[in-house]
Amino acid sequence: MSDSNDIDSTEAxxxxxxxxxxxxxxxxxxxxxxxxxxxxxxxxxxxxTDSTTSTTTKDESYSVTMAPAGTVExxxxxxxxxxxxxxxxxxxxxxxHGNAINAMYRPGLFGGLYNMFLDRLDGVSxxxxxxxxxxxxGKETLYELDSDIHLADPAYMTVMDNWDVTDVEEVRKNIAxxxxxxxSDHHRDPPDAWAEQYEYYTLWEIFEKVAxxxxxxxxxxxxxxxxxxxxxxxxxxxxxxxERPRVARVQMGLSDSGLSIYPFNINDPGFEQAHLRPLGVxxxxxxxxxxxxxxxxxxxxxxxxxxxxxxxxxxxxxxAEIKAxxxxxxxxQQITAVENGRIxxxxxxxxxxxxxxxxxxxxxxQVYPEQFGNWPTAESGSYPSFSTSEQLFDxxxxxxxxxxAF
Numbered sequence: 001m002s003d004s005n006d007i008d009s010t011e012a013x014x015x016x017x018x019x020x021x022x023x024x025x026x027x028x029x030x031x032x033x034x035x036x037x038x039x040x041x042x043x044x045x046x047x048x049t050d051s052t053t054s055t056t057t058k059d060e061s062y063s064v065t066m067a068p069a070g071t072v073e074x075x076x077x078x079x080x081x082x083x084x085x086x087x088x089x090x091x092x093x094x095x096x097h098g099n100a101i102n103a104m105y106r107p108g109l110f111g112g113l114y115n116m117f118l119d120r121l122d123g124v125s126x127x128x129x130x131x132x133x134x135x136x137x138g139k140e141t142l143y144e145l146d147s148d149i150h151l152a153d154p155a156y157m158t159v160m161d162n163w164d165v166t167d168v169e170e171v172r173k174n175i176a177x178x179x180x181x182x183x184s185d186h187h188r189d190p191p192d193a194w195a196e197q198y199e200y201y202t203l204w205e206i207f208e209k210v211a212x213x214x215x216x217x218x219x220x221x222x223x224x225x226x227x228x229x230x231x232x233x234x235x236x237x238x239x240x241x242x243e244r245p246r247v248a249r250v251q252m253g254l255s256d257s258g259l260s261i262y263p264f265n266i267n268d269p270g271f272e273q274a275h276l277r278p279l280g281v282x283x284x285x286x287x288x289x290x291x292x293x294x295x296x297x298x299x300x301x302x303x304x305x306x307x308x309x310x311x312x313x314x315x316x317x318x319x320a321e322i323k324a325x326x327x328x329x330x331x332x333q334q335i336t337a338v339e340n341g342r343i344x345x346x347x348x349x350x351x352x353x354x355x356x357x358x359x360x361x362x363x364x365x366q367v368y369p370e371q372f373g374n375w376p377t378a379e380s381g382s383y384p385s386f387s388t389s390e391q392l393f394d395x396x397x398x399x400x401x402x403x404x405a406f
Contacts, residue, residue: 060075061073061074061075062074062215064179064209064212064213065209066179066180066199066206066209067181067197068153068154068181068194068197068198069153069177069179069180070197072213074213077213077214077215078148078213079148080100080102080145080149081097081100081101081148081149081150081151082102082103082134082145082147082150082151083105083134083152083180084103084105084134084135084152084156084157084180085152085180085350086110086348086351086352086355087185087203087206087271087350087351087355088151088180088210088352089101090114090351090352090353090354091206091211092151092214093114093126093352093402094207094219094220094223094353094354094402095210095211095214096402097216101126102131102145102147103131103133103134103141104128104133105133105134105135106133106135107128107129107131107133108129110128111127111129111130113313113314114126114128114354116382116383117347117355117358117383118354119382119383120358120385120395121395121402122395122396122399123399123403124399124402124403132145134152135160136160136162137160138162139171142175143174146175146176147175147176149176149177149213150172150175150176150177150178150180151179151180151210151213152178152179152180152182153178153180153181153182154168154172154180155183155190155191155193155198156180156182156183156190158191158193158194159191165193179210179213181201181206183198184200184201184202185270185271185272185350186270186272186290187200187268187269187270188270200270202271202274203352203353203356204224204227204353206271207220207224207352207353208220208224216404218404218406219401219402222397222400222401223398223402224353226393226394226397226398226401227353229393230360230392231278233392234278234279234360234364234372234392235278235280237368237371237372238279238280238368238371239371241280244280244281244367245282245306245367246282246283246284246302246305246306246336247266247276247279247281247282247284247304247305247306247308247367248263248284248299248302248304248307248308248337249263249264249283249285249308249346250262250263250264250299250308250309250310251264251311251349252309252312253322254325259296259322259325259326259329260293261293261294261295261296261298262291262292262293262294263284263285263292263294263298264285264288264310265283265286265287266279266281266283266285266286267283271350272349275355275356275360275362275363276308276363278360279363279364279367279368281306281367284302284303284304296329296331296332297331299335300334303335303336304335304336304337305336305337305340306337306342306366307337307338307342307343307344308345308363308366309322309323309343309346310346310349311346311347311348311349312346313345313347314347314348314382317345319345326338327341342366344362344366344375346359346363347359347383354398354402357393360392361392361393362375362383372392373390
């Protein structure tokens with residue numbers, strides 16, 4: 001294979017005629033799309049994207065719009081997809097296209113972690129552990145993968161080593177379009193080149209648009225209904241505000257140098273907190289911004305009633321050791337959550353719709369056991385097998401939605 005930099009971008013054609021990108025080129029150009037009648041229209045880059053999820057032309061092609069990629073036109077759904085962040089891979093899986101994924105960030109970790117959820121969904125499985133790790137991936141590998149779509153945020157790609165706007169545009173033009181949104185996780189500022197055209201979405205708004213790309217809107221709607229019912233159940237049955245506990249969401253690591261602690265703001269507007277905001281708890285670290293390390297004394301001062309340890313469940317995790325360390329530390333023993341044994345593992349910092357519904361149930365049981373039932377204290381490394389009466393959502397309904405068995 002020739003070096004991708006040797007390809008003449010002025011003559012190279014989009015790899016497949018059925019995948020046509022019409023989004024804004026960063027730094028100039030026009031944003032071309034289709035209106036509700038399928039007629040091509042143009043607008044200057046930086047203007048808000050069309051709120052319509054997808055449109056269809058007379059020849060059955062369709063387009064989907066999401067910032068920062070803009071509008072992408074398809075003649076048929078993609079059959080292979082490159083991903084980086086797990087929420088996009090989760091969305092493909094939730095639409096029945098989990099095996100279309102050919103690359104992702106840390107596939108060994110996240111593949112094993114998702115199997116923990118999928119063990120509770122009959123007839124749903126995926127094999128991600130052997131995929132290519134897409135972090136700091138080279139352009140040459142993207143040419144070799146020859147994906148139908150790059151289900152990743154083009155702005156986010158430019159934070160990786162050896163990637164810039166020119167590289168992103170080359171891949172879009174010569175291989176396949178980009179389609180993804182990452183900075184909605186915390187409503188972070190994107191790289192400057194993308195700032196004017198960036199928009200923030202909820203997790204389920206992004207999922208709806210990805211569903212339109214794969215033409216699986218029916219599966220999106222079925223899962224969205226399950227999610228809406230679950231959130232309603234939590235909000236309806238949670239205690240009155242004065243009775244809710246003070247909660248700290250932290251990521252902790254244990255090494256030879258001691259315990260590292262990174263707290264998160266539970267109520268920030270991004271999709272990373274989508275499984276915790278419905279709880280309506282008091283945040284022990286409400287003033288924290290970004291990824292900030294604190295010491296144990298700060299956790300003592302915050303004095304949460306409940307500690308939710310994110311990235312602490314599943315393969316490659318050492319939650320039991322971290323919990324034992326806190327319980328055996330004379331300083332940590334001053335924390336109410338440690339004193340009362342209310343330290344719980346969360347599976348993942350961010351995820352798509354499948355992780356979202358499982359972690360909503362998980363968090364509800366951990367924070368409000370009297371209302372939603374106890375979370376088991378034994379750490380088996382898998383998601384607990386709750387009886388039907390203990391489940392906050394129907395597993396079979398989720399499996400049927402993913403498989404299209406309505």
